[in-house]
Amino acid sequence: MHQLPVEGLADAQAAMQQMSRMLDDLRALYAQRNAALREARRAQQDAMLRLALAAESRDGDTGRHLLTMGFCSEQFALCLGLPPGYARQLRLAAPLHDVGKIAIPDAVLKKAGPLDPQERLTMNAHTTQGAALLADACSDLMRLAAEIALTHHERWDGTGYPHGLAGEDIPLSGRIVAVVDFFDALTMDRCYRKAFTIEQALEQLRAQAGKSFDPQLCECFERHLDRLASVRAYVDRHRLQLTDLIDHEPCI
Numbered sequence: 001m002h003q004l005p006v007e008g009l010a011d012a013q014a015a016m017q018q019m020s021r022m023l024d025d026l027r028a029l030y031a032q033r034n035a036a037l038r039e040a041r042r043a044q045q046d047a048m049l050r051l052a053l054a055a056e057s058r059d060g061d062t063g064r065h066l067l068t069m070g071f072c073s074e075q076f077a078l079c080l081g082l083p084p085g086y087a088r089q090l091r092l093a094a095p096l097h098d099v100g101k102i103a104i105p106d107a108v109l110k111k112a113g114p115l116d117p118q119e120r121l122t123m124n125a126h127t128t129q130g131a132a133l134l135a136d137a138c139s140d141l142m143r144l145a146a147e148i149a150l151t152h153h154e155r156w157d158g159t160g161y162p163h164g165l166a167g168e169d170i171p172l173s174g175r176i177v178a179v180v181d182f183f184d185a186l187t188m189d190r191c192y193r194k195a196f197t198i199e200q201a202l203e204q205l206r207a208q209a210g211k212s213f214d215p216q217l218c219e220c221f222e223r224h225l226d227r228l229a230s231v232r233a234y235v236d237r238h239r240l241q242l243t244d245l246i247d248h249e250p251c252i
C-alpha cells in the first residue's frame, strides 16, 4: 500500500488540526450570533409587554389581566387546534389589546359614571389608537398585536367598532381575544360589582354567541371551560410575572 512520506503526514495532520480549529471557531461564532438574536427578540418582547403594562396601569390594573389575557388566549388557541407557534405569538400579542388606552384622556378613561356619546366615541378610539401606535411594525408579532388592538371590539353580528366588521371578516386573533377578554372581565372583581361565578359568566357567554362572538369559538370555549377557567388560578399559584409571558411554558 502507498504511504505518505513522514513530512507529508505531519503536514496533513497540521492541516486537519487547523481545519478542526476553524470549525470550532465557526461553531462558537454561530452560537454567539444565535444568543444575540435571542436576546434581541427577548428585548423586543419585553419592551412590548411593558408598553402594554403602561397602558393597563392607567386603568388601575396591576398586570394580572395582561397575564391572564396572554396565557388564556394561548390556551384557547391550542384548544382550537391552532399551531403552537401561533398560540405562543398570541400569548405575547393579546396583552396589547388595550394599548391604545394610553392615548385616551383621563377625563374619559377614569370617569366614574356612564360616558356620554362623545366620550364613548373617544373611548372607542382606543382600538384605532392602539393600531396606529403599532402600525408599520417590523415584526410579525407586532403586526399581530396591531391586528388585535384594532379588532377586539368588532362583533360577530357586525355591530361592533371601529369598522363594523362581521363574521369571519373579523380576523381570528380579534375574535379569540374578544372572548377571552369578555370572560376574564366578568370573572374579575370590579369596584362596582363582585366577580361573576364561572357558571354566571358562561351563561353570559352563551347569550352572546352569534351576537358579540363567533359561535364556534363560544362552543369550543365552553367545551374546554375547566382548562380555560383555571388559567388565572395557575397564574396566581405560580406567581407568574410579566416576563413569564416570554419565557414560561404554556400553563396547564
Ligand SMILES: [Fe+2]
Residues within 6 Å of the ligand: 097, 098, 126, 152, 153
Ligand atoms: Fe378594548
Ligand SMILES: [Fe+2]
Residues within 6 Å of the ligand: 065, 097, 098, 181
Ligand atoms: Fe381587557
